[in-house]
Amino acid sequence: MGVNCIAAGELLSPFLDGELSREEEARLTEHLEGCPACRCELDEIKRVVAAVNYLGKREMAAPAGFSSAVMARINEEKTVTKNRLRHLKQAAAGAAAVLLLTAGVTALKPEPSGQIAQTPAQIESSGANQGGNPGSDLKSPGDGATGANNQPNSSPSDNSNESSDKLVDNNNENQRSSGVYSGSGSVQFTGDKEYVIVSTFIKIKVDDSEAAQEKARALVNNNGAQMQSLGQQTSDGKLCLVEKIVVSNSEAQNLVKELTALGSLISHQEQKADITQRYSELYNQYIALKNERAQTQDSAEAVQLERQIKQIEDQWRALEQQTSSQTIVLWLQQQ
Amino acid sequence: MTDSIDLVQLAQKGNTKAFEKLIEDYQNRVFSYCYHLTGNYDNAQDLAQEVFIQAFNSLKSFRREADLGTWLRRIALNKWINSQRRNKFITVSLDESAASTNGEYFREIAADDESPVEKIEQEEFARLVWQALGRLGSEFRQVLILRDMEEYSYEEIASLLGCSLGTVKSRLNRGRKHIREEIDLLRRESGDGPLNKKDF
Numbered sequence: 001m002g003v004n005c006i007a008a009g010e011l012l013s014p015f016l017d018g019e020l021s022r023e024e025e026a027r028l029t030e031h032l033e034g035c036p037a038c039r040c041e042l043d044e045i046k047r048v049v050a051a052v053n054y055l056g057k058r059e060m061a062a063p064a065g066f067s068s069a070v071m072a073r074i075n076e077e078k079t080v081t082k083n084r085l086r087h088l089k090q091a092a093a094g095a096a097a098v099l100l101l102t103a104g105v106t107a108l109k110p111e112p113s114g115q116i117a118q119t120p121a122q123i124e125s126s127g128a129n130q131g132g133n134p135g136s137d138l139k140s141p142g143d144g145a146t147g148a149n150n151q152p153n154s155s156p157s158d159n160s161n162e163s164s165d166k167l168v169d170n171n172n173e174n175q176r177s178s179g180v181y182s183g184s185g186s187v188q189f190t191g192d193k194e195y196v197i198v199s200t201f202i203k204i205k206v207d208d209s210e211a212a213q214e215k216a217r218a219l220v221n222n223n224g225a226q227m228q229s230l231g232q233q234t235s236d237g238k239l240c241l242v243e244k245i246v247v248s249n250s251e252a253q254n255l256v257k258e259l260t261a262l263g264s265l266i267s268h269q270e271q272k273a274d275i276t277q278r279y280s281e282l283y284n285q286y287i288a289l290k291n292e293r294a295q296t297q298d299s300a301e302a303v304q305l306e307r308q309i310k311q312i313e314d315q316w317r318a319l320e321q322q323t324s325s326q327t328i329v330l331w332l333q334q335q
Numbered sequence: 336m337t338d339s340i341d342l343v344q345l346a347q348k349g350n351t352k353a354f355e356k357l358i359e360d361y362q363n364r365v366f367s368y369c370y371h372l373t374g375n376y377d378n379a380q381d382l383a384q385e386v387f388i389q390a391f392n393s394l395k396s397f398r399r400e401a402d403l404g405t406w407l408r409r410i411a412l413n414k415w416i417n418s419q420r421r422n423k424f425i426t427v428s429l430d431e432s433a434a435s436t437n438g439e440y441f442r443e444i445a446a447d448d449e450s451p452v453e454k455i456e457q458e459e460f461a462r463l464v465w466q467a468l469g470r471l472g473s474e475f476r477q478v479l480i481l482r483d484m485e486e487y488s489y490e491e492i493a494s495l496l497g498c499s500l501g502t503v504k505s506r507l508n509r510g511r512k513h514i515r516e517e518i519d520l521l522r523r524e525s526g527d528g529p530l531n532k533k534d535f
Contacts, residue, residue, distance in 0.1 A: 013508040017482070019489055045511050048518065049483045051464040055371065056484030062366035063380055067358040070387045071351065077388065 003031045008038045012045055197273045197322045198249070200256055203331035206263035209241045212332045216243060219258045223251040230329075238333050245328040252326040259330055266333060275319060282319070286312045339403050347394050354394070357403070358387050365407050371484055372415040374469050374476075382418070386411045412485070416495060419473060467517035475510030482507055 003011070011028045014020050020028065032039050206212035213229070220227040225247035233240045247255050260268065286309065293305040339360065345353035365386055370379035389410050390397075397406055468476055481492045482503075492503045 010508060013511050014504055017489065017507070019504065044515055047460075048464060048511065048514055051461055052468065052479060052483035052514075053486070055461060055465060055468075056480070059363055059367040060370060062362035062383065063376075066362050066366065066380070066383070067355055070358055070384050071355050073384060073388055074351070074354075074391050 003027050005031075005035060005038055008032070008035065009041065012038070012042050016042070016045060016049065194274060195276045195279050195319070195323045197275055198252070199271045199273075199327045199329070200252070201267065201269040201271070201329045201331075202256065202259055202265070203235070203240075203267040203333060204260060204263035204265050205333045205335055207335050209239065209332040209334045212262050213241050213243065215262055216245075216259055216330060216332070219255060219262075220245055220247070223247055223255045223258075225251060225255060233331070235331065235333060240334070241332040243330040243332070245330060246325050247328060248325050249323075252328070256328060259328065263332070266331075275323065279319060282312055282316055286316075340399055343394070343397065343399055343403060346391075347397070354391055361404060361407055362387075364404055365411060368408055368411050369415070372411065372480060374465075382411060382414060385414055389414070412495070416477075419477060463518050463521050464514070466521055467514045470517045471510060471513055474506055475513055478503060478506040479510045479514065 008028055008031045011020060011024055015025060015028055032042065204212075217227055225245055228244045230242040230244050233242050245255070245259075256268075289305055289309050289312065293302060293309065296302050296305065339357065342353045342357045342360075346357060362383070366379060366383045369382040369386065370376065373379045373382055386407055390407055393410075397403070468479065471479070477496065478492060481487045481495065482489075487495065489500055489503045489507075493500045496503070
């Protein structure tokens with residue numbers, strides 16, 4: 001069966017491209033033989049296609065200075081990339097430090113607030129036992145002072161003392177009587193000491209990484225520290241066991257020395273983050289909030305302020321933990 | 336003279352001078368191609384720059400036995416298609432006076448063995464086709480360029496544009512009708528008649 005002009009018109013374009021089936025092509029050819037109009041249309045399509053094709057083959061000159069413009073952009077992008085990489089490295093280093101510190105904090109199991117709030121002196125006296133004395137207060141880290149002479153200027157009122165008992169879920173009587181809301185100067189900052197968080201990275205080559213892991217665990221236990229396996233990593237094509245160890249400042253140096261002796265040392269890096277400023281800021285916030293809390297008569301505002309005070313206490317404790325202990329990341333690389 | 340393979344090898348090792356030389360060697364081809372795709376001088380310049388920048392960044396993945404020109408065209412084509420998807424480089428203002436930016440452009444179309452009159456007629460016709468192409472919707476212009484200018488098969492076009500074979504067929508059919516209508520319109524606007532058989 002032949003095709004009419006309308007149907008033929010639909011077939012002309014694919015016919016030109018050789019995209020018709022044999023049957024379609026035969027029907028169209030038959031139509032074209034008897035239809036000058038469709039033949040003319042086909043010719044017109046051919047001419048346009050030829051013109052478009054020819055246009056595509058023409059070459060024109062690139063604008064003057066084109067290559068210089070491209071190279072300028074490439075150099076510009078290289079500079080930007082370098083800067084980004086530098087920032088990325090800095091950010092990565094920062095993130096690694098934060099990770100180490102965060103990991104160090106989370107590795108310590110959550111404990112009642114009275115136990116967490118040990119002074120380094122108390123940690124030392126308890127052999128870095130994280131249990132510690134349940135009667136300890138929040139104190140300026142590292143100084144071991146009672147703080148009797150360093151109380152915040154704004155002693156909390158009786159009201160605040162009462163509210164603290166509600167906010168701080170602590171059944172310990174000593175904590176109640178000498179806690180942050182008691183006016184005994186539990187959050188203190190003298191400003192005459194630097195507070196530093198130390199993290200150490202040790203990578204050693206060992207004959208048997210699993211045996212070395214066991215030895216490391218024994219050393220960690222002997223030093224009253226805690227060890228957590230972070231799994232396996234591949235470094236330079238070698239399998240490494242990665243351990244995270246949290247140890248008190250007093251025992252850290254000794255433990256690092258013992259761990260390093262487990263194999264031949266590949267790398268030893270120590271990173272220090274000075275957080276004295278952070279302590280100072282927290283202390284100022286604390287004092288300001290305590291003052292506000294002492295003066296407010298609005299119960300809703302009081303609750304809000306007490307919540308904020310509690311948050312600062314929590315942050316203070318976290319900082320204390322971080323400054324009273326060190327995190328060691330130990331890589332045991334199989335020979 | 337250092338050939339392209341040596342220059343590529345040097346550029347792959349980070350020699351920017353070698354890459355700059357490669358740009359100089361290929362810039363006209365790439366720019367022309369980009370001009371055909373975008374139909375606009377400024378957009379062609381932007382696209383061509385992006386082609387070379389991507390080439391520089393991806394040079395390590397380039398296999399030396401491949402043809403650099405083909406590789407650059409492929410980058411340009413992909414960038415053009417992607418940019419069209421993002422509505423960038425849309426040819427809303429195709430250079431109607433291509434000759435003004437490059438006077439030789441249309442004059443070279445006519446074959447050498449044709450008479451001066453025929454050359455003038457063909458030059459005029461090429462100008463009309465170019466203008467008509469610029470008046471088409473981007474979906475039609477795209478398939479006409481890919482098929483009639485770049486000679487891709489229907490299957491390749493479908494793959495490049497991520498559409499069905501039927502869509503390619505339909506767009507080509509309609510695109511070729513539309514461009515003829517636009518050419519007739521342009522001729523009427525300029526006081527000439529419809530398509531002339533002598534034109535190509």
